Amino acid sequence: MKSNLLDFDLDAMAAFCETLGEKRFRAVQLFRWVHQKGARRFDDMTDLARSLRAKLPEVCEIEDLPVLSRQSSSDGTIKWLFDVGDGNAVETVFIPETDRGTLCVSSQAGCAVGCRFCSTGHQGFSRNLTTGEILAQLWHAEHFLRRALSTQERVITNVVMMGMGEPLQNYAALFPALRVMLDDHGYGLSRRRVTVSTSGVVPMMDRLAAECPVALAVSLHAPNDQLRDSLVPLNRKYPIAELLDACLRYLPRAPRDFITFEYCMLDGVNDRPEHADQLVALIRGHAGVGVPSKVNLIPFNPFPDSGLKCSPKDVVARFAKTLNDAGIVTTVRKTRGDDIDAACGQLAGDVMDRTRVAQRQARLRTAQQQTIRFVERVKQA
Ligand code: SAH
Ligand code: SF4
16 A cells, blocks of 8 residues: 555654665655645656656555535635545634634544534544544645645644544544644744644643643633533543643643633533633632633534523623633634634534535635735735
């Protein structure tokens, strides 16, 4: 079977090249062709020896993911639905903002954690993605956007592992993928521009801290164990106190001096004034020192059969005020791409949704124009 070059970090690429009798600098060249230039064909890799170019297609390939659909939101957000085989699909979302372009990447087809408010969780777990499938999302999106915008410049400046799946339950595939994102010969992203979001897989948080400490977001969603048990079932295994201890251990290695806590605002469930008070006490008081953190309140994005509603705006604002007044920097996340179900927790890999092509193409044009303006701004900055 042919090797997929998207499965390799630079060390693995070097080991692969060694099997072909090639030195490490060849691996660097190949790696740059793939990730930095988005080459699809070995013939295009003009600085490789002709004999090597002829040999490569026999032993390896660059395995793109088949696109089932690409949708664009009126706000510039673009969502890809990729086919990962056996009826499974994963989603990837590009979110352009004035000063950055963020790609939200999936780590699993489905998710085994099964959070109550998450449509990926409701769909159950199919399988882990490979390193190549995680990186193909970035590779495909980055080079699609560069072609669409006719630019050689980097378009994706930030990656968040906040798509489908629990990244820390797929650590073996995640780790090399992160290394490629950070590698100067790969995507060259700084550790603070790559964020792993976790529902709290404590042992793997420690491993990430030791091996690849990128920015960390922790999906908290509740200020006490009883409530968190019911929202994030993994809490029964790693309760809040253990989770916050792991955050404190992570911080000395983290690229930022705070942890981001995500908190999905659910009407009447976790949004009452006493929950805000409990959250303040928890964050400020944990282990007698508190956890340096920022809180990101996410308005719940509804999906069919969730039985849950988003908290009203004024409730979210009051909740945020309680936290901010207590000195905890709290922001309310803007919902992006909700007209194409690309918002947090709406990613369910819905293969059926392939209608209204013309409408979608019109939206894509608008999105591309917005993205062009965004890239112009990035260039001027
Ligand atoms: N499994 C990881 C990363 C993927 S989920 C995690 O849970 O952190 C990314 C973020 O979206 C998490 O904070 C998650 O709690 C949030 N989320 C999931 N479903 C949501 C929904 N329906 N509305 C708003 N946020 C949601
Ligand atoms: Fe999995 Fe994250 Fe969804 Fe929970 S919120 S089910 S951990 S993807």
